[in-house]
Amino acid sequence: MNPTEHPENLNPQPEIATEPIIGYCRATGKALTAADSEYVNGVLYSKEYAQHPKLKNEPGSPYTEPIVSVPKSTADISPGWAFVLGLIPGVGAIYNQQYAKGLFHIIIFAALISIVDRPGAGGPFVGFMIAGWFFYMPFEAYHTAQRRQRGEIVDEMSGLVNLPTGMKKLPVGPILLIVIGFVFLLDNLGLLRIDEILRFWPVLMIVAGIILLMQRLQSVGEVKEGGANAE
Amino acid sequence: MPSSVALIAAVRGPLILITLGTLIAIDHAGGLRFSRTWPILIITFGVLKLAEYMRGGQQ
Numbered sequence: 246m247n248p249t250e251h252p253e254n255l256n257p258q259p260e261i262a263t264e265p266i267i268g269y270c271r272a273t274g275k276a277l278t279a280a281d282s283e284y285v286n287g288v289l290y291s292k293e294y295a296q297h298p299k300l301k302n303e304p305g306s307p308y309t310e311p312i313v314s315v316p317k318s319t320a321d322i323s324p325g326w327a328f329v330l331g332l333i334p335g336v337g338a339i340y341n342q343q344y345a346k347g348l349f350h351i352i353i354f355a356a357l358i359s360i361v362d363r364p365g366a367g368g369p370f371v372g373f374m375i376a377g378w379f380f381y382m383p384f385e386a387y388h389t390a391q392r393r394q395r396g397e398i399v400d401e402m403s404g405l406v407n408l409p410t411g412m413k414k415l416p417v418g419p420i421l422l423i424v425i426g427f428v429f430l431l432d433n434l435g436l437l438r439i440d441e442i443l444r445f446w447p448v449l450m451i452v453a454g455i456i457l458l459m460q461r462l463q464s465v466g467e468v469k470e471g472g473a474n475a476e
Numbered sequence: 477m478p479s480s481v482a483l484i485a486a487v488r489g490p491l492i493l494i495t496l497g498t499l500i501a502i503d504h505a506g507g508l509r510f511s512r513t514w515p516i517l518i519i520t521f522g523v524l525k526l527a528e529y530m531r532g533g534q535q
Contacts, residue, residue, distance in 0.1 A: 352518060419529060422522030429515035 270294055327390035328383045337386025341393060349422075350382050356429065360439055370446050481531045488524045495520045 264278035283295040331337025338347035431437035
């Protein structure tokens with residue numbers, strides 16, 4: 246075959262347009278060249294049809310319409326209901342559409358109860374933790390519902406991990422899940438005893454104190470630096 | 477890459493379901509009891525979440 250021969254010439258068609266056709270009018274279906282076409286609301290029309298008064302009221306094409314975010318209705322969010330449902334482990338978070346957090350609540354609750362359940366273990370520390378967790382859940386759901394009512398965007402794991410700003414990047418939730426999972430797995434397989442570890446629970450207070458201390462020292466340092474820069 | 481984040485998020489449910497099924501199957505086959513192996517579910521969920529974070533951090 247002659248390589249210079251145009252494939253269209255093999256199947257000859259009547260030549261109507263000399264200019265390349267760029268599209269077809271949405272209303273009339275007429276083939277349009279670049280010269281006699283016009284875009285109205287992102288839709289291609291022929292030049293003459295584009296003047297049509299009807300087009301002014303035409304709804305835009307869903308493909309080209311600019312995205313307008315519809316404000317979510319917050320009327321059906323009730324903090325009171327969130328609180329009541331929060332008394333059932335996990336349900337308050339589910340009411341706030343935070344399903345992963347609901348699962349997390351249930352897992353923590355079940356884990357605490359299963360620690361207490363084993364003979365000769367638990368003690369007052371775990372008992373108080375259950376009570377505290379039980380009341381934490383409804384209040385957390387209440388406040389999340391309030392924030393949602395105000396139209397704030399609530400993170401899926403909000404309230405669970407409130408970290409100092411420098412640590413926001415760390416995926417604390419997943420790491421916590423993995424650690425908890427490993428501890429329970431080792432305990433279930435008899436390689437580690439949770440109640441042995443729980444004897445050392447005051448260490449948690451020390452760690453919390455150290456974290457708070459570091460935070461305070463950091464913020465003091467920032468204030469000092471800021472003051473130095475301002476001078 | 478955001479597409480791999482979406483992929484991980486999409487396969488999370490099925491993978492956890494598969495893990496759950498495997499654990500219960502092991503239980504029924506007479507191996508380790510499910511009451512001992514259930515934390516694997518939490519670990520799986522945590523690992524998938526972590527993978528999602530890592531991918532998100534790389535973009």
